Amino acid sequence: MASILIVDDEKSMREFLEILLANEGFEVSSAVNGEEACGILDKTRFDLVITDIRMDTVSGIEVLRKAKEVDLNTEVIIISAYANADTAVEAMEGGAYDFIPKPFDVDEFRIIVREALQKKTSSGFEQEENAEEGFHFGCLMGDSPGMKVIYDLIKRVAKTNTNILISGESGTGKELVAKAIHTESQRKDRPFVVINCAGIPESLIEGELFGHRKGAFTGATMDKVGLFEAADKGTVFFDEIGELTPAIQVKLLRVIQERTFTRIGETTERSVDVRFISATNKNLEKEVIDGRFREDLFFRLNVINIPIPPLRERKQDLAVLAQYFLKKYSAEFEKDIKKLSTFALDILSNYPFPGNVRELENIIERSVALETSNIVLPQSLTLSNFKKTKVMEDRRRNDIGPNGIKLDEVMTELEKEYMLKAMELTQGSKQKAAELLGLSERSMRYRMEKLGL
């Protein structure tokens, strides 16, 4: 079991991380400040240290230094509410695995932790068939022909430095694919810097990307290293590239062509060695035709295109993905839900998933939270604007499809449905509900307990 040390002087944050990571099955310890952390690190070895950056007396950067001094193999993730490129660079140069700005997305955080620990145990990605988890490629799950093409592409392009454009609907896993390319490449030990083109205001983007010199403009009180420099020898991931304004598009084109840039307020050119991966959920070709995206930039970025098919076009992945998320959230919510009922999976296979894998993940998370029995039944799936009953009725009329059914599950589902219906009709009176169903009160109680109602 991997061991993790959490360092944060904010109690609520510390406790939140402790619970989150303990639920993931890690052995978690914590320190209330940098000093205590250094003391603990002197005595105990950890696989991973997660530390806040701003703390009184001993900072997160010093904790990082200490951890690396004691054991170079310990990975360190730094979290900070005061993210700027300077501290990120300092952290990266100190050997931090990643730098996460607060507030962060819990899912992303979990992935980063998992990847940091994965990096420790194995270099590179495994691609394997695992009886329990199904086929996967690193963090990417699924064995549909569509995904296998993607895995193959990832492996091939990872060896090159070509610019890559990943396209696909929202939630299809574009960022995960970009990260996989980075992890499979020679650059894996250098930073993977994500630039969300839709998230940085136009007035700030230049400074963020290129950095600036002290005094270059009001407010530039010191020299600042931009994200390109921070990513040197690593990978830059431009998320939502279609959102870049024309002015920034021109500047970016130059960096991509010349591999050089200048900090704002400086005249000397600096050169940079980065690999560019971009992602978009727009049709960039159409953006080019409509004059919103520069054609020359488009061709530069799109040397190789990796189109990720929407989930509804690779239904084969559904079971593996659902099972993967089920396991994850079962552990997180400390529940013992082992699988989805055949009915539930059937309903999911008929759902179009406009939000793709992300939506599936959310659906499973909610269902695990709601489910009271030990398999996920259709009742606990919340699908927007979708008639579950229609699928269930079709299914019942069709009795046994080509894949067969699980009679016990079908019966359990029916039983549960009737019990709920009877309770609803009798406004919760067990006695009256039992009468309606032709059961003794005792049998009713027993069944309700069994079904976790």
Ligand SMILES: Nc1ncnc2c1ncn2[C@@H]1O[C@H](COP(=O)(O)OP(=O)(O)OP(=O)(O)O)[C@@H](O)[C@H]1O
């Ligand atoms: N093949 C996969 N295996 C496991 N998890 C996946 C897979 N594809 C996507 N996910 C998960 O789905 C969520 C969305 O993935 P990601 O952020 O990479 O999508 P995206 O295409 O970048 O979405 P958006 O366009 O909305 O930014 C993440 O939580 C990710 O871990």
Ligand SMILES: [Mg+2]
């Ligand atoms: Mg994304």
